[in-house]
Amino acid sequence: MTDRNRELEGKVAIVTGSARNIGRSIAEELARAGAAVTINARSAGELCEEVAQGIRKAGGKAIACRADITDAAEVKKLVDATAEAFGGVSAGLTDGWAQRYSLGASYLKDTYAQEPGRVTPKESPPSQTLVAPFLRYEVVEDDFARVKNRDLIERPEFFAMGFQSKLELGRSLAALGSTQSLWLYAASASDGVRLPRGRTLLLSGSVDGQSGYSPLDWQSWNGSIRYYGNPRGGTLLFSSLSGGALEDSTGSRQLVLGGDSGLRGYPRNYQNGDRFALFSIEQRVYTDWYPFRLFRVGAAVFYDLGRAWGGPSAVTANSSGPSPAPFSESTANTGWLNDIGVGLRILSARSAFGNILHVDFAFPLNREPGIKSMQFLVTTKVTL
Numbered sequence: 001m002t003d004r005n006r007e008l009e010g011k012v013a014i015v016t017g018s019a020r021n022i023g024r025s026i027a028e029e030l031a032r033a034g035a036a037v038t039i040n041a042r043s044a045g046e047l048c049e050e051v052a053q054g055i056r057k058a059g060g061k062a063i064a065c066r067a068d069i070t071d072a073a074e075v076k077k078l079v080d081a082t083a084e085a086f087g088g089v090s091a092g093l094t095d096g097w098a099q100r101y102s103l104g105a106s107y108l109k110d111t112y113a114q115e116p117g118r119v120t121p122k123e124s125p126p127s128q129t130l131v132a133p134f135l136r137y138e139v140v141e142d143d144f145a146r147v148k149n150r151d152l153i154e155r156p157e158f159f160a161m162g163f164q165s166k167l168e169l170g171r172s173l174a175a176l177g178s179t180q181s182l183w184l185y186a187a188s189a190s191d192g193v194r195l196p197r198g199r200t201l202l203l204s205g206s207v208d209g210q211s212g213y214s215p216l217d218w219q220s221w222n223g224s225i226r227y228y229g230n231p232r233g234g235t236l237l238f239s240s241l242s243g244g245a246l247e248d249s250t251g252s253r254q255l256v257l258g259g260d261s262g263l264r265g266y267p268r269n270y271q272n273g274d275r276f277a278l279f280s281i282e283q284r285v286y287t288d289w290y291p292f293r294l295f296r297v298g299a300a301v302f303y304d305l306g307r308a309w310g311g312p313s314a315v316t317a318n319s320s321g322p323s324p325a326p327f328s329e330s331t332a333n334t335g336w337l338n339d340i341g342v343g344l345r346i347l348s349a350r351s352a353f354g355n356i357l358h359v360d361f362a363f364p365l366n367r368e369p370g371i372k373s374m375q376f377l378v379t380t381k382v383t384l
Contacts, residue, residue, distance in 0.1 A: 007033055012036045012037075019041040027055070028051075031060035038081065046155050049158060087102050100136075126216060130172040136168040140163075141164065145159045145192070154290075160190065166187065180212065182210045185210070185211075188206035201227055202225070205223040218250060218252075245275050247274065265365070271309070272311075273311045278304070280305075282300045293349065301341075303339070356380065358377065
């Protein structure tokens with residue numbers, strides 16, 4: 001951006017209402033003066049991202065964050081996003097890469113109590129309080145692709161096509177009020193691959209956990225691959241493959257599948273365990289229907305295949321009754337499950353967050369008595 005003596009170098013500014021008009025001009029002037037800027041609006045999220053993209057292309061620093069500043073929780077989200085983006089120490093963009101070091105502290109408090117009317121475990125997980133200073137290192141490749149009609153309907157989207165990675169190591173200290181002194185760690189990486197004919201592959205993986213006192217130790221691994229075909233005639237083929245594993249001494253965590261957690265043809269959290277695998281494929285449809293100029297409408301035909309298994313608490317939940325009914329590992333539905341279905345997708349063009357309403361009719365292809373032949377789900381998600 002044009003150098004205005006850079007008198008605001010090292011400063012951070014949150015500019016509300018900066019998606020257009022005067023607010024946008026103020027944000028761009030602050031960026032020209034060297035400030036890192038958060039572009040904010042209650043709605044018009046795509047315009048916020050366009051402003052931020054323009055600033056970044058001109059050599060400035062900017063992010064977009066939709067938030068309603070009349071809501072205290074939204075204000076906290078806005079401030080947290082700004083601190084997450086611009087905190088720490090970085091030399092800036094060098095040869096298409098940026099690195100950042102940051103220090104911080106995390107606070108976690110877990111407590112457990114019996115819930116009336118529910119089946120209680122033989123032993124409750126231990127309560128814990130963890131206060132942990134941490135060191136974080138991040139590296140980001142400056143490679144983003146602007147696309148449309150992938151996860152949203154008729155809205156610009158930005159895929160991170162470059163390599164991104166984050167490493168974080170913390171230490172909870174009894175002197176700060178922690179239950180135990182533990183090492184807390186997290187690592188993640190993602191990358192994008194441009195395939196021929198406009199197709200895209202997005203890969204990601206992560207590991208996190210805590211260690212140092214065996215009754216509180218746990219570790220989790222997750223990975224995913226997402227494929228986006230080339231949108232033609234208002235349709236797109238999408239598929240995803242994800243999996244994960246968990247080791248948890250506390251017994252407070254589990255991996256689940258069913259309903260809105262995957263396997264849409266089965267009741268919510270129908271399977272659980274310490275391993276899971278899930279494959280989904282969808283034919284997505286993006287229409288030009290724009291009723292009352294308020295809603296964007298799409299649809300999807302989908303197939304799911306997956307399984308959760310392993311662990312001392314691995315069960316299949318019965319669809320009826322107030323609480324899950326455990327089955328043995330030999331129960332048929334502890335194996336691989338699959339379903340097919342159709343769904344309607346509705347995006348509010350005036351929404352502050354761009355969430356998409358999913359209305360799905362899913363049909364389990366292998367089920368036991370007591371499981372409905374059709375599952376009807378209404379959920380909101382950030383993607384199609």
